[in-house]
Amino acid sequence: MQIPFTVLVLLLLAVVAQAVFAAGLLWVAPHNRRPNRLLALLMLAIALWILDGFFRVAGIYTQNANWYFAPIYYSFAFGPLLYFYVRSLTNHAFRLRPRHFWHFGPVALQAALYAALRLTSYPTRLWFWEHVHRPVTYRLEFIGTWVSLMVYLGLSLRLLRRYRRYLDDNFSETSQLRLRWLRTLLVLLAVVSAQWLVEVVLREFFDLYYRYDYSTDLLGVVVFCIGVVGLRQADMRAVHFRPETASAAEVVAGAEDSPTGSAPAVAGTGESAGAAAPPADSPVPGRPQPAVDARVQERVRRALEDEQLFRNPTLTLTELAAHTGLPARLLSFTINQGFGKSFNDLVNGYRVAEVQRRLARTTDAQRLTLLGIAFESGFNSKTTFNRIFKQVTGVAPSEWAGKEGRMNEENSPSS
Template sequence: MQVPISFMTVALFAVIAQACFAAGLLAASPFNRVSNRFLALLMAAIALWVLDGFFRASGLYGQNANLYFSPIYYSLAFGPLLYFYVRSLVNHGFRWRAGYWLHFGPVLLQAALYWWLRFQPYAVRNDFWQHVHRPVTYRLEFIGTWVSLMVYLFLSLRLLRQYSRWLEDNFSEVSRLRLRWLRWLLVLLAVVSGQWLVELVLREFFGLYYRYDYSTELLGVVVFVIGIVGLRQADMRAVHFAPEEQPGQVPAETGPVEPLPVAAEPAEPTVVEAAATGPAQPIQPASPPSAPGPDPRIMERIRRALVDDKLYQNPTLTLAELSAHTGLPARLISFTVNAGFGRSFNDLVNGYRVAEVQRRLAAPDARRFTLLGIAFESGFNSKTTFNRIFKQMTGRAPREYQAEA
């Protein structure tokens, strides 16, 4: 067999080779092991789909009819593998359960069909193509792949939205954990789904097969992006997001709270406290609460841990670490921060950090230190994150604020 050299054949071969290499690296990666294996399987399944396009573009199908019905079609696994990749990536404690096999039932049937056909004589395969596959099973396979991918794309996007909200309530530094690249990947897969819908309409209503088929090229772009970005994903061992556990609910049992010393007179709020809690609001008439409110003693204990013990200066402070320091349940802290301080955990901690930067810039010896040095000593560990958060909270870029200080 001869493979003609053209841009398309070279590009498709390069994509397949890159996908196989990247999938091998992901499968052997020492961190994010479970999620990376799901991603490696997804890359392998997409690479096999691209291989079908390579066979068509190179004319190998015409040179060797036995290549037809090779067991390279596992498209019904695209959606489930993507969903379980997202699910295991945002929860380091993810464990496989027997019930999850139901998600892969359709692709197991798809694989069984092609493996059975692979060992049949050419006459049987040709008869199957003419009388069964083209009029029936091809449609079921194609439409099923489209429906499956759309359903699991929706589930994955919903899970990522929930994860984004949870992330703000559990981590003070989220720049490497946001998974923005994964959202773009899901959008790209949605574009592929749109292309498949166009192919479906052209085939069903106009009888056009492969006339305007760009899904192979689009999937090639998808697998190329996965290979580059998936390998650069940050270590997610600290992330344990369980979607069924919604934050912000009052825990049933909060445990004993140590009494705090009562001041003789209310203290003047410090710069840090003012920045973290925002400007004072006018007192509203009291109304009967519909649910228990935050305990002021819990709020004070959280404030003391962050301000007096300077936990906000820990650049990677998490809700779990604050819980361990205070001895308070993480869910109780999350509820108190949201309901009492009116902020997410991320905003609260970064509010203290920004206030510390402002305090340091107002000090007489501020010119002795660099702006970035002050930011790092205040708890930030990234120039980009510092600039973004400072401007978000003050309305001015750090350099502008420094010039006016």
């Protein structure tokens, strides 16, 4: 068998090899083990699809027709593997349950079809191609894969959008957890899906097969990007985003139906804080929004302002709850409604104010660099500090520091 080593042939072969290698590294990676293994399976499924493109452009099918219907087609797994990867990455406690397996029903049928065909003779496979596959099952497979990918892409993007709100309400430092690269990857897959739709139209209405087949090349770009950035994802062990958790109505109902009717006490006061309220972004239809308890709000203020918990660079809502002895859900509601901010904005607001205060002090400004002050104020990343400081004040930290320096010089005794 002779393979013409053209640029496209070499690129497809390199992508397949890179995907297999990266999938192996993901499978044995020590952190994010469960999501990484789902991502490894996704990479292998895409790599096998690209392998079909390699067989075509390398002339393997034309040189040996027995390679047709090789069991390398698992395209119905693309969408479910992607979606469950996103769910697993955003929730360390996520597990695939028996109720999730119906998502993989189509790929199980797809795999069974090709496995059964491999057990038949070549004449049988040829007959199947001419009378069944090309007119029926090929269309179902190609169009069905596109529909499946679009549905699971939509579900994944919606999940990431809700996840970003969860991050702001639970973490003060989110730079390693925002998964911007994953959103970019999903957008890139949407571009592939658009090209896929073009191919569907050309094949269904113009009978043009493989004339403008660029989706395979684009999938090669996607699988290459996955291999590069998937291995670099930070440890997500602290993240427990559960979109399927109890609704706000259930939480309020549970508080009202409590046998004792009691509520958690505010740490340091020995007094009840009232029933745990739902988050601000989850109003309960037909129920008045609970009022903010001023004692809870004051306890949050003391913890952050007087006890200076904001100096903890990785402070989370869970840690604030443990420190105050109050339920995290109640704290989240109080911060959202009472302070009118997310947890992330509230804590970083204290950090920016501390930087401003220390820049106004001549001793601190002379003793420490701007970044040193930022680190002592609770920031743990120069990029995050610059972004948040400008977001809060409207000016860059260096510009603010320069203005404070000039004011200190003007107000010094020797001026």
